[in-house]
Amino acid sequence: MQAELLIHAQWMLPVDPEDRQLTEHAVAIAEGRILAVLPSAEARQSIQAERVVELPGHVLIPGLVNAHTHAAMTLMRGLADDLPLMTWLHDHIWPAEQRWVDPAFVGDGTRLAVLEMLRGGVTCYNDMYFHPDVTAQVTAEAGMRAVIGMIVVDFPTGYADCADAYIAKGLCLHDQYRDHPLIRVAFAPHSPYAVCDAPLQRVRTLADELEVPIHLHLHETHDEIVQSLRDHGERPLSRLDRLGLIGPNLVSIHMTQLEEAEIARLAETGAHVVHCPESNLKLASGFCPVARLLEAGVNVALGTDGAASNNDLNLLGEMRTAALLGKGVAGSASAVPAAAALRMATINGARALGLEDEIGSLEPGKSADLVALDLRDPHTQPLYHPVSQLVYAAGRHQVRQVWIQGRQVLRDGMPTRLDTAEIVATAQVWGERLEIMG
Numbered sequence: 001m002q003a004e005l006l007i008h009a010q011w012m013l014p015v016d017p018e019d020r021q022l023t024e025h026a027v028a029i030a031e032g033r034i035l036a037v038l039p040s041a042e043a044r045q046s047i048q049a050e051r052v053v054e055l056p057g058h059v060l061i062p063g064l065v066n067a068h069t070h071a072a073m074t075l076m077r078g079l080a081d082d083l084p085l086m087t088w089l090h091d092h093i094w095p096a097e098q099r100w101v102d103p104a105f106v107g108d109g110t111r112l113a114v115l116e117m118l119r120g121g122v123t124c125y126n127d128m129y130f131h132p133d134v135t136a137q138v139t140a141e142a143g144m145r146a147v148i149g150m151i152v153v154d155f156p157t158g159y160a161d162c163a164d165a166y167i168a169k170g171l172c173l174h175d176q177y178r179d180h181p182l183i184r185v186a187f188a189p190h191s192p193y194a195v196c197d198a199p200l201q202r203v204r205t206l207a208d209e210l211e212v213p214i215h216l217h218l219h220e221t222h223d224e225i226v227q228s229l230r231d232h233g234e235r236p237l238s239r240l241d242r243l244g245l246i247g248p249n250l251v252s253i254h255m256t257q258l259e260e261a262e263i264a265r266l267a268e269t270g271a272h273v274v275h276c277p278e279s280n281l282k283l284a285s286g287f288c289p290v291a292r293l294l295e296a297g298v299n300v301a302l303g304t305d306g307a308a309s310n311n312d313l314n315l316l317g318e319m320r321t322a323a324l325l326g327k328g329v330a331g332s333a334s335a336v337p338a339a340a341a342l343r344m345a346t347i348n349g350a351r352a353l354g355l356e357d358e359i360g361s362l363e364p365g366k367s368a369d370l371v372a373l374d375l376r377d378p379h380t381q382p383l384y385h386p387v388s389q390l391v392y393a394a395g396r397h398q399v400r401q402v403w404i405q406g407r408q409v410l411r412d413g414m415p416t417r418l419d420t421a422e423i424v425a426t427a428q429v430w431g432e433r434l435e436i437m438g
């Protein structure tokens with residue numbers, strides 16, 4: 001068999017249906033796709049490769065999927081800490097966005113986010129932010145994969161002035177990226193409290209027509225439920241159900257407030273949940289019942305949320321937090337085991353975004369989106385189970401090599417297509433501006 005690239009790793013976690021932990025295996029790649037996953041000894045005999053990479057002491061995993069973020073908010077990292085959601089949003093973040101967010105802000109903030117995520121082994125992210133055309137362009141230039149939100153809110157911003165205008169701009173973006181190999185789009189109405197019934201119904205119709213996901217914040221806090229009961233006489237999930245939005249293309253973010261019947265409804269309709277444990281902890285929003293959702297058969301993915309409420313875009317850290325918090329919330333040490341956390345950060349994210357056939361596991365036919373971490377550091381030794389070291393002990397500095405569609409975007413810890421010094425210097429200029437102008 002001929003391959004362009006053959007990667008031998010000491011350990012491999014393919015995130016296949018059996019959750020295998022492989023030793024001394026190789027991945028053969030051609031035209032950006034995985035041709036085969038096989039024992040290294042066999043690969044050395046049967047595969048003629050143009051390039052061979054040896055990774056002793058490394059674990060090879062599928063690229064991580066950050067299933068919910070606001071990439072450009074990296075420029076607001078640390079701007080308003082230690083506040084509850086509504087104070088944080090209304091008194092700090094939304095005023096700062098009205099003042100500062102323009103295409104230049106989004107371009108520079110997204111570049112910083114893409115750099116941070118690639119260095120942390122994230123190869124695909126699901127975004128919701130203003131000027132998504134800029135987010136898409138910066139991401140594609142960096143060779144990264146993303147699902148870009150066609151955002152909708154009822155209020156005017158520098159990006160659009162009413163819900164119909166947001167939708168119109170989103171549809172242009174959809175047309176622009178129709179056949180792009182790395183960029184997909186999804187509808188991203190902010191939340192049930194920021195979008196009224198008519199545009200939500202329009203989003204549902206268009207999402208069905210275009211076969212794209214609907215990505216929105218949902219049941220993030222107890223206050224959101226109280227407000228919906230007051231304004232609509234029903235809980236947000238019930239309102240969305242009545243409007244026809246609950247189904248297999250719904251990607252619901254947060255879900256910290258859930259009753260048993262609601263969990264059953266999510267399972268029955270095939271809706272997805274994205275758990276953002278660190279943002280939920282930092283804003284004291286509540287606890288997503290991850291173990292109960294998984295048990296009920298709901299697909300649960302993982303997201304960081306934006307860097308203004310986390311404050312990093314570290315999906316390795318998010319896996320660890322999800323595994324630890326999942327046990328605490330369920331009152332069971334066997335809830336959300338390491339392998340489940342890894343599934344949430346890979347294949348479950350891919351499934352939520354409609355990319356399950358393309359990414360999320362190391363299986364023949366899928367895109368070669370791969371991450372290698374060096375586990376020879378003292379704090380990941382000795383090694384009994386690679387998945388345990390990966391989820392409970394490894395850090396982002398151990399991410400050494402990253403490929404997306406077989407193209408190397410991180411080599412020996414250094415980005416191949418981004419200028420780190422320039423991106424950091426630009427972020428510092430924005431920091432000074434935001435700090436001085438208030």
Ligand SMILES: CSC[C@H]1O[C@@H](n2cnc3c(O)ncnc32)[C@H](O)[C@@H]1O
Pocket residue numbers: 070085089093094097128129130151152153190217220279305306309
């Ligand atoms: C319409 S662009 C996205 C919008 O969402 C805001 N945002 C960031 N994090 C959260 C969160 O956890 N809950 C609700 N809204 C959030 C962001 O600042 C943008 O305005």
Ligand SMILES: [Zn+2]
Pocket residue numbers: 068069070217253305306
């Ligand atoms: Zn969010």
